Amino acid sequence: MSLPHFPPEQVPHLRAGLLAGLCPICGEGPWTQVAIHVGRKHLVGAREIKAALGIPASRSLSSPELRRRAREFSLTQTKRTAALIAAKSRRGEDTEAGAQARAWALHKANRRSADARRKMTDEQVADASARIDAGERYRDVAGDFEMTASGLWHRIKSWKQSTADPRAHTPGARPKPITVAQVLAAVNKHGSRRAAARALGVSQNLIRARLAEVGMSTPPNRARDERRRAQSKPGRH
Structure with missing residues (x-):
């Protein structure tokens, strides 16, 4: 009407x-x-x-009359809530809001631990990364793998780092074979052991170990022990 x-x-x-x-x-x-x-x-x-x-x-x-009763009820509920919070505070108890916050924090912690336990193959991570690069949201992609968006982000980040760095550790992998001549040539060319290690795709410890074979450096473990002994001398700050 x-x-x-x-x-x-x-x-x-x-x-x-x-x-x-x-x-x-x-x-x-x-x-x-x-x-x-x-x-x-x-x-x-x-x-x-x-x-x-x-x-x-x-x-x-x-x-x-209805407005008056509504005001009185609202005031009564406000006073009752304030008294309840004060009583719980005196007894050392938490409020309902605090209990809900703790429950939500526990839920997120359980989700994070579940993400850490959940295994994803490199193919799955690569597929998820491709979908993210194509414009899909982390939340949508993570839902397909039953994990949180944060867990998927960390998994993709670690996967990209491992695939981009040739020195990254992989289970069962052996050190990259490298000769003393290659190390000497790289050091002479790039000017430092760090630059040589980066150019050869190996660690600085491996560079140091190869140079130690010809007496041009201290073995990695011995150098570490010497630093520790020097730091533990009395009177050294």
Whole structure:
């Protein structure tokens, strides 16, 4: 039903009746919540009837008694909640909000540990990385592998690092074969053991070990032991 046209001379009278709980369309009432009657019987919304009669949208159409009881109930609930929180605080107990926060933190910790235990093959990680690069969201891709977006991000990051660095450790892998002549040539060419190790794709310890074979460096383990002995001397800070 559409909103009827109210004669201008009757608007003040109808407005006062509506605020008193009387229906301006059929005249029934007074109602405790006249807006419910207008909406159910006449299919007119509260905002429409307010606008037609010049009543502010923020003005309540409930009866004064109902508004008074609602205020009293709200105040009672507020005081009861404050007293409960204070009592729990005195007893050293946590509030319901704190308990919910702890439960959520425990849930996230369990998800992280599940992500750590869940194994993904390199092919699966590569497929997930390709989907991410194509524009899919981490959350959507992670859902296909039953893990969190954070867990998938860390898994892809570690996979990219292992595939990009030839010196990364892989189970069962052996050190890259390299000769003393190759080490000497790389050091002479690049000027330092670090640059030579990066150019040859090996660790600096392997460079040091090859140079130690010809007496040009201290073996890695011996150099470490000498540093520790020097640091443990009394009076050295």
